[in-house]
Amino acid sequence: MNLPSATLLAQSVLSGVFIGALYGLLGLGLSLCWGMLRQINLAHFALAFLGAYLTYQLSTVGGLDPLATLLVVVPAFFAFGVLMQWLFARFAITPFNSLLVTFGITVIIESAIQAVWTADPRMLDSAYGHVKFKVGALYVPLPELLTLVLASLLAIAAWAALRYTDLGKAMRAAAEDAPTAAAFGVNERRLGFLLSGASAAFAGIAGLCLALSFTLAPSQIYSWVGVVFAAVMIGGLGNPLGPLVAGIVIGVSESLTMALTAPAWAPLVSFSLLIVVLLVRAEKI
């Protein structure tokens, strides 16, 4: 086997870190909802793509700076998350049924995207897209760097909030034992709204990163599901730092696989990892 040069390997590790950061960012809201609200939110991916399309629309047609679109997307998505939580709480949906209901929501959002923006691929041509830094022999594209920074900031912020604030402690207590927490004055309902809203807002932010680095197409929604679920499971449900770390591990192993063998072998890594984790750690999840 021909080993690629050291520079090429380093560059592929770096791109693995970047793509892994996006896995982590997409997985953050998913993991929190799954771990703490016992909801498996498949619609998270559709929401991220909807956010990406909104960013695309607001900045190409509306002329906004892509980052500024967050001012619209984040509050709107937060409201959507609250609405979803209301629905889930109202009907006391089981974890498995949450998967099916959010699949329904996914299909509806996908259809809406296709109706508005058609099935043709869309590419956001922003000023950020062309900026690249050169560090030594390696290239660092600005959009990817932005993804890494956002993903790390949000993960650390979520971790710190859960660990150090009273609200976060209440949230963890409610996740562990809702009736007992409620008996001690924790308003579980409100926390659910907050968590679901925040997680939808995270999807909006992930959407921005998608729009900056990737070509958008409605059918692309499903291509992220498997690998991000892998990151969430490997990272541990409800652990805000888990998806980022696991995402980067997966991203790097994928890009090394691509560099050393053929690009098409990459999915094998993440899914084999997921299978092993499920089999070995089933008791702990």
Added chain:
Amino acid sequence: MGPRLPTRAWIALAGVALALVPLAKPPAFYESFLYLVFHWVVLATSWNILSGYSGYFSFGHGAFFGAGMYTTATLAGQFGVPFLWTLPVAALVAALFGMGIGAVVFRVGRLRGELFALLTLAVTFVLATVVLNTPIDGGQGVNLGGVKLPAILPTPSATFYILALALAVLTLYIAYEIRRSRLGLGLFAIHDDEDVAEVMGVPTFRYKIVAFGVSCALAGVAGGIHAMFVSYVTVGETFSIIVPLTVVLMSVLGGTRHWLGPAAGAAVITVLLYLFTAGDYAIAGRAAVGLILIVVILFLPGGMLGRYAGRAAGRPVARGVAPPAGVEPVRGGVAPAAPPAPAGEPLLAVRGLSQSFKGLRALDGVDLDVRRGEILGLVGPNGSGKSTLINLVSGHYRCDGGRVRFGGRDLAGAEAHRIARAGIARTYQIPRPFQHLTVLQNVALTARFGRDALDRESAEREALHWLEFTGLAAKANDLPADLNLHQRKFLELARALASRPELLLLDEVLSGLTPSEIDDAIRTIRAIRDRGATIVFVEHVMRAVMELTDRIVVLNHGRVIAEGLPAEVMGRAEVVTAYLGKPRA
């Protein structure tokens, strides 16, 4: 005439009627459309055999469908095997693949629900990657344009139609038969509470593997036919997440607890999608399907056929039938039994039984004999290891060390369903009935999976007998959720008795009952012993222990600290200490 014949006849009749359709020479388009309906009927129904019946929701049906597709594509396309011969191979490959995965996954205890769904989805993607990167596909897809389609009927569309129809009829027939069989009952019990099902005698591992194998084999054949139908097989289309999601959607929509539910869902969804596509509203159609899914889950959790699901298992023999003669009522009139003779080999001999939970020694080398025909009281303070002992003997847990001999057979570490078959039955301290089975079905289950493995009708008669005995006959067709605690405790008892056990392990059947209910229960337990059962009686209600037991064993901190006649043992200093602590000074 029983209810069996009509349904089977209906399946056959519908099959024959539909097989006549090509005679009318409809436009090829209609045959192809109906082909798609049958195709989805097969996929959804086959998925339901494992996932709907047992609750192991698989998101990997695309993998088994795809395994069949690529088996046919490879054999017919690359090796020139005649198309029809590839179909059994496709079934075999898909079944072996599924059972291989099952053999690994089903060994991992808690891998259920969403985790099983994810795992099977991951398997799909792994298989897709392997197929894509090996000569099986190679990245370009497999073109089957050159493969000859046997002319079963004059036109290709009619041939595909008749093939898919035949497979759909076969699949529905299999789904129906399984639903009514022991296998089906076992799968439904697994759905509600797998651990209890195993302890009640259901060979859970084997049943899941068998159901998975059947499910995958049918999906494999559907894949084989579909490979020829699309004539150009690609990884992207075959292994997409859309296949498993659609299949789940169809089954949930139709109702997973009914054998016909997935087929109904498949027909509705396929027709809906077609109507929208034909009217140029494909996008709106997809959105409508999404909306339907949400509405069904929220407002109709059992699916379209959910309300008929109970009946689909066959009308219980007992419904509307007067209580059989010869079942004597329990209440009152049961004479106290003579104490049993202590001679002979013990029925149950426990030696050095140990069990630890993460360093906590719950049982520490317990020796215990249970003599044939006696009621042995097992007492001790909370946490002394009584329930653990029951859990070990019944096989609910596997023990760390020690030997359990029962009726001359070594049972330590045996699978729980074998222990049940050997003639040991138990109750659970907190009743654990199968929530979606009726009271009668709950009890009939252990009769079918017990020592005598009764057939369906005898099992229901047996069950009704024990429901009479425990005073629950009026509740036979209710669900366990409709019972109060007292009744649920008696349901536990009836369920244990219906397996006709030699040894009955009663784990705190009296806790939580009122004094008059306790009197009832004591009479019932005496009556059970009078019928020849041997009983191990774990209880905190001392009055009952003193009244009922022939001998007691006292456990403390996982060890036997005293053994003997009830009145004598309970007066011993070390027993009083174990319960009340040491007196000061």
